Amino acid sequence: MEVEEVRREKLQRIEDVIKGKEPDRVPITGATAVWHGTYAGYTTQDVLFDYAKCKDAWLKVARDFDFDTFTVIAGLEGMIYTVALLEQPEMSAAARFILGNTHLVLGDVYSKWPGCELDKNAHPQFIGKEIMKINEYNQFIENPLEFINKVAMPRINKKLSSVGSAEYNAALAKYGAELAKFGAFMADTSMELAKIGYPTIPMAWGYAPLDLIGDFLRDIKNIVLDLYRAGDKVKAAVEAVKPLIIKAATYSAPPENIRKQVFGTDVVECFFPLHLNEYLNPKLYNEFYWPSLKEVFKEVIKLGLTPFVLFEGKHDAHLETLLEAPKGKIVGVFEKTDARKVRDVLDNHVVLVSGPPNSLLISGTPQKVEEYMKKLLEDCKEGGMMIWPGVDGGISRDAKPENVRAVIEAVKKYGRY
Secondary structure: OOHHHHHHHHHHHHHHHHOOOOOOEOOEEEEEOOHHHHHHOOOHHHHHHOHHHHHHHHHHHHHHOOOOEEEEOOOEEOHHHHHHOOOOHHHHHHHOEEOHHHHHHHOEOOEEOEOOOEOOOOOOEEOOOOOOOHHHHHHHHHOHHHHHHHHHHHHHEHHHOOOOOHHHHHHHHHHHHHHHHHHHHHHHHHHHHHHOOOOOOOEEEOOOHHHHHHHHHHOHHHHHHHHHHOHHHHHHHHHHHHHHHHHHHHHHOOOHHHHHHHHOOOOOEEEEEEOHHHHOOHHHHHHHHHHHHHHHHHHHHHOOOEEEEEEOOOOHHHHHHHHHOOOOOOEEEEOOOOHHHHHHHHOOOOEEEEOOOHHHHHHOOHHHHHHHHHHHHHHHOOOOEEEOOOOOOOEOOOOOHHHHHHHHHHHHHHOEO
16 A cells, blocks of 8 residues: 555544544554653653654654554643743744753743653653742733733743843743744654654644643642632633633644645644643532633634543543533543443543553553453444553553554454444
8 A cells, every 4th residue: 555545544544533433443543752762762861852863763663553643742731831922823832842952941940851850761740830829810810911921931931030131032042943943843753754654633732721720820739729718719810811722722723724735634633631620529620620611612613623632530520511512522532531431421422532551551461452452442432432552641651562562453453343
């Protein structure tokens, strides 16, 4: 089969599932942050700081493993930067993740990196930080974008702490240059992937409004307390930030007239990682978290985008709320909620993404992986689904290659329609 025919076949599988159809077989969407480096013989530091080594490792995995797509998420959560740069749309989309190199350039206080604060083979860590004080809610609510840029950014980034200084100006210049280098690396890798039969699904960026405040401004422990001691302020802050997130999704999506031309598809996945969902009981979730997220989902769908949602942690207590979202318009990766329970509660209301956990990929055997996948596919593939190996965060650094390969072989064996 010709390479372009292989690419189109893989793309068709993914398009079919997202559009509510059953393809020829269940597609496999591989994703990782650092496993590709381990497989190719590089350190974690190598692939997170050296784009040439990251590309080499990425392509090696793509050649050696027959995924339908294979994505490297080369950074940590950084949606606050996308929002901060909304008035500069050409930079805003590129700023979605904190990268190893931007960590060096800006000195952000959120993260720790291999070869810097951590061992060279450690996984990078998002540690969070209280940036906004509880008595600053009013200032934030009045003008959230101004607060983020003038108050939060100098606190988040050590090298931006002295606004207008030579260090500040140099850091901004280096940051812009680094985003350009990263964008060129991603575009180049995407073209190389196409040459070996891999499609690239265009992405846009979304976020739950309460998560933006909790992850980047108040820190998780403080935002949970704020729900009790300053609930009205939190609600007002969520309302203030909601239009910024919708605007970020709008700006980050490739224009409609080039989606087919460049990517060969009209599907655009809008990435949403959910974080506070596991920490909130149903009462708090339904009062503070879900209403604004539901509105953002609906607006993003109106834009012609497909929310691609990582339901991190256990989402069991909140599954029924998803019946309020537009049917068949959200793709859901369920990290710790059993796929069978998702099917029982939601049927095909959400496009299901599931797969083996990293514990199985790290410590299991190919036989155990095949048994797990056979049962999962028999129980859940009807109506269409996607498989994400290492469903709890993407393929882990320590996953055994033979177990990852066993996932692919099992899907080819048991995932056909």
